[in-house]
Structures are given as structure tokens and as C-alpha cells.
Amino acid sequence: MKLLCDEMLKGLCRWLRAAGYDAEQASEGESDRNLLARAHASGRILLTRDRKLQEHRNAADTLCLLNCNGVDACARELTEKLAIDWLYKPFSRCLICNVPLDLLPRGDFSQAPVDVRDQTLLHCPSCKRIYWEGNHVQRMRIKLRNWAAAGQQRNIPPYC
Numbered sequence: 001m002k003l004l005c006d007e008m009l010k011g012l013c014r015w016l017r018a019a020g021y022d023a024e025q026a027s028e029g030e031s032d033r034n035l036l037a038r039a040h041a042s043g044r045i046l047l048t049r050d051r052k053l054q055e056h057r058n059a060a061d062t063l064c065l066l067n068c069n070g071v072d073a074c075a076r077e078l079t080e081k082l083a084i085d086w087l088y089k090p091f092s093r094c095l096i097c098n099v100p101l102d103l104l105p106r107g108d109f110s111q112a113p114v115d116v117r118d119q120t121l122l123h124c125p126s127c128k129r130i131y132w133e134g135n136h137v138q139r140m141r142i143k144l145r146n147w148a149a150a151g152q153q154r155n156i157p158p159y160c
């Protein structure tokens, strides 16, 4: 499932990437018409809270209209409406670029902080940002697990 988030859903877009989904973000000031065309052309579901988008021709088959306020509520609503699996492929994509992460080559370890070099290090081939299991990632994993557990109402085996 590929997604496209409108400008108002930047935070949610980041969380979808954290869960491993291919989630693009609307460009600043991108028109509704453009967004819908982009969603159609790339086979993406357009996520929005903007009801006006519904009025466009051909909107119905690509639009997912959300009513939520705040990222927790939006996560819940997406679980219900699109069966989003928040533990799909956690931290497999760059949160900034939406590009799949690669293993950081040994030769580039010097770019990572000294105290994390014994970990599995991933990097974004586009922006070169390095990812590892720091506190921030661990906190985000907890949130993803909570959303998954709340949505599926079954026992989720701990990730790792």
C-alpha cells in the first residue's frame, strides 16, 4: 500500500514512514488537482482531512478522508479505515526522504557517533542520515507497538 499525505498531515506521514510504509508528502502549496493526479498516477491513497477534495472528479477511488485530530487519533482511524499495520517494517525507511534504508558500509562507520558503532547501523542513500537504535527510535517503537496492539486487540510479540 502506497500513501500520499496532504500538507496538514506531515506528522502522520513521518509515522507511516517509521512503520515502513511508502508515504509521500504533499509539496508546499501543491494544488488539490495536482495531489489527486499524483495519487492516481502513482497508485497512492491520498490521506486528507480536507472535505473539499471529495468534490473533485475521480476523487472517490483514491481518497481516504480522515476526521481525526492529533497523531494518536489519526493512527487509530487509519488502523480502522486502511488496516494499517504499525509494525509492518519499522525503521526500514528514511523518515525525511521516504527512501528505503541500506546497511551503512563498514568503511563509513567513522561518520557515526563512537558509542553506537557496535550496533547495526543503517543509512539513507539519499540524505546520508544514519539510523541506529537510540532512545528516540526506541520511544517511537513503543508508540508503534501501542498503536498496533490497540488496533488489532490481540497480543503483539515484542519487536526485535
Ligand SMILES: [Zn+2]
Binding pocket: 094, 095, 096, 097, 098, 099, 124, 125, 126, 127, 128, 129
Ligand atoms: Zn533520507
